[in-house]
Amino acid sequence: MFSSSQINLFTDQGFIIERKLASTRRCTEMRESILNSVNPALAPVEFETDVQYPGSPADRLSPGGNTPRRLLHAYTRDRIFRDWASSTDVTQRVKQLMHTDSISLSQNHHNCVMTKHPGYSSATLWHQDNRYWSFDRPDLVSVWLALGQEQDHNGGMQLIPGSHHGHIERGRFDGALFLRLDLEENQTLIDTAVSAQLEPGDVLFFHSRTLHAAGRNNSDQIKTSVVFTYHAGDNNPIAGTRSAAYPDIPC
Numbered sequence: 005m006f007s008s009s010q011i012n013l014f015t016d017q018g019f020i021i022e023r024k025l026a027s028t029r030r031c032t033e034m035r036e037s038i039l040n041s042v043n044p045a046l047a048p049v050e051f052e053t054d055v056q057y058p059g060s061p062a063d064r065l066s067p068g069g070n071t072p073r074r075l076l077h078a079y080t081r082d083r084i085f086r087d088w089a090s091s092t093d094v095t096q097r098v099k100q101l102m103h104t105d106s107i108s109l110s111q112n113h114h115n116c117v118m119t120k121h122p123g124y125s126s127a128t129l130w131h132q133d134n135r136y137w138s139f140d141r142p143d144l145v146s147v148w149l150a151l152g153q154e155q156d157h158n159g160g161m162q163l164i165p166g167s168h169h170g171h172i173e174r175g176r177f178d179g180a181l182f183l184r185l186d187l188e189e190n191q192t193l194i195d196t197a198v199s200a201q202l203e204p205g206d207v208l209f210f211h212s213r214t215l216h217a218a219g220r221n222n223s224d225q226i227k228t229s230v231v232f233t234y235h236a237g238d239n240n241p242i243a244g245t246r247s248a249a250y251p252d253i254p255c
């Protein structure tokens with residue numbers, strides 16, 4: 005369980021890292037399952053070309069065009085992901101961070117394996133996950149498990165502490181809802197970013213309003229992570245939106 009100082013840290017900075025929360029055995033089994041699912045990529049998959057982020061191959065016929073970015077529907081893809089997502093190691097901590105005994109896992113957001121391949125991976129610019137999601141309240145928590153080292157050089161996550169507090173005006177984001185890099189006030193904010201620097205088994209819990217970004221994988225190894233998103237039981241997805249497409253899983 006988190007200590008009260010860890011919970012306070014999450015409240016202050018919008019994220020917290022729990023080191024070595026997942027066992028080496030669990031991480032090895034997950035990584036094996038993933039490496040058996042990337043070539044050929046087992047559906048459902050989001051390809052690097054689908055997102056067209058900086059570094060994405062131009063189209064599926066270009067070199068690297070078949071590179072998967074996300075193996076989707078992790079919860080139903082393999083029991084080892086489901087067991088992790090519903091383990092008390094994860095759910096009790098999320099309940100602590102949300103100050104509730106009732107949480108649900110969203111099958112519609114994250115719920116995926118993130119893969120970053122050498123050579124053909126893309127960079128994710130600064131964004132808040134909430135901007136794509138529709139819930140009664142913009143308070144969700146994502147749980148990101150690193151299955152290998154995650155550093156700046158292989159596309160590890162960077163976050164802006166405290167960015168989940170307050171409101172950032174719409175005009176500071178571009179049409180695709182990424183922070184505009186041409187604004188000095190955004191650059192000042194980005195200068196305060198920190199790198200998550202994860203080791204295998206480390207878990208990053210982050211709020212859905214926390215600004216985050218990640219670069220390309222410049223190493224020669226595939227980077228793999230598993231990520232699930234949770235919301236409080238009384239914080240419902242808005243009917244008719246993508247957030248309500250598949251039923252939530254009470255945890």
Ligand SMILES: O=C(O)CCC(=O)C(=O)O
Nearest residue numbers: 118127128133216217218
């Ligand atoms: O790994 C990345 O490129 C960033 C992923 C991310 O920002 C997200 O899934 O919300």
